[in-house]
Amino acid sequence: MAGNSQRRNRRNPGSKKGASVGTGGHSRKALQGKGPTPPGEERKGHPKQRAANAALKRERDAKARAGMRRAGGGGRGGRGGAGSAELVFGRNSVVEALQGDVPANALYVQQFIDTDDRVRDAFQAANDRGIPLMEAPRPQLDQMTGGMNHQGLVLQVPPYEYAHPEDLLDEAADSGRDALIVALDGVTDSRNLGAVVRSAAAFGAHGVVIPERRAAGMTAGAWKTSSGAAARLPVARATNLTRALEAYQKAGLMVVGLAADGEAEIGDLEALTGPVVIVAGSEGKGLSRLVSETCDLRVRIPMSGLTESLNAGVAAGVVLYEAARLRAKVG
Structure with missing residues (x-):
């Protein structure tokens, strides 16, 4: 019956207007399917994609910081734990460390840093020594330094490779001279350690021994104070200083401790002419009881x-x- 057909969208075959059921267009006007819906991680702006990008960024940041964090401590040139890298930060500190031949793995520079003479000196020193420059955003440097004022420069210092106390005996044997070793008991100032290393190298000692705990280590400050001597003289770390001294005694060395109330003076002391370990304590407490009891002789330096x-x-x-x-x- 006219006007009562169930077919919709009919058009005259000769007409160019109106919809056509099921064609989807022709040629260039044909509709293209989009295929299956991609997973959320691949859809721009999707919460799953944002979460995946955040996780990837955290992973990259963790890899970038690997080996750069200190085990503890803070401030300029703080000391990390055994086997950890040290960070020196602050423009003056970094320049002094670089110019003092402190070993370094990388110099981290803040993006868009305001340059001055110290920054230029740091760049020049790093370039002369072949130390790579790594650009990093300020938040990363803040995290590396624990929020301290790094002034846009952070120097990564590799962990010091300590010798074993017995290695110093091998050094003496190879030199053909009687062993001359310095041991430090409870010295916690890294500058004091650096000064001892420098003196030991200057006067022909075969090495320095320090305790593993409650003592200064070979930090950037010690390196700088040693004025390069730390690169020539081995520093050994003993798990137990008393046992290390006893091992030296068994090897034929005399253990001479420095004490204000020592029974002898150092002037013309015959013990210093043979194989000897000179033990110095901290300025405040001096030698610990066990180390003092282990010494074969305690001597004093005459003073006013x-x-x-x-x-x-x-x-x-x-x-x-x-x-x-x-x-x-003698010889």
Whole structure:
């Protein structure tokens, strides 16, 4: 019946207007299917994609920071734990470390840093030594330094490779001279350690021994104070200093401790002419009880009554000079 057909969208075959059922268009006007809906991780702006990108960024940041974090501590040139890298930060500190030949793996530079003479000096020193420059955003440097004022420069110092106390005996044997070793008991100032290393190298010692715990380690500050001597003289770390001294005694070395109330003075001390370990304690507490009891002899440095004690760096330097003088006279 006219006007009552169930077919919709009919058109005259000769007409160019109106919809056509089921064609989807022709040629260039044909409709293209979009295929299956992609997973959320691949859809721009989807919550799953944002979560995946955030996880990828965290992974990249973790890899970038690997080996750069200190095990603990803070401030400029703080000391990390055994086997950890150290960070030196702040423009003056970084420049001094680079110019002092402190070993370094990389110099991290803040993006868009405001340059001054110190920044240029740091770039020049790093370039001269072949140290790679790594650009990093400020938030990353803030995280690396624990929020301290890094001023846009962070220097990564590799962990120091300590010798074993027995290695110092091998050093002495290879030199053909009687062993001359310095041991430090409870010295916590890295600058004192660096000064002792410098004096030990200057007066012909075969190495320095330090305890593993409650003592200064070979940090950037110690390297700088040693004025390059740390690259030539081995520093050994002992798990137990008393046992290390006992092992030296069994190897034929005399253990001489420095103490304000020592029973002998260092002047013309015959013990310094043979195989010897010179033990210096901290300025405040001196030698610990066990180390003091282990010493074969305790000696004092004669001083005026106005001065009670010397720090470990100065005291060790005085005794090492005396040892070198007496050894030169003997042989």
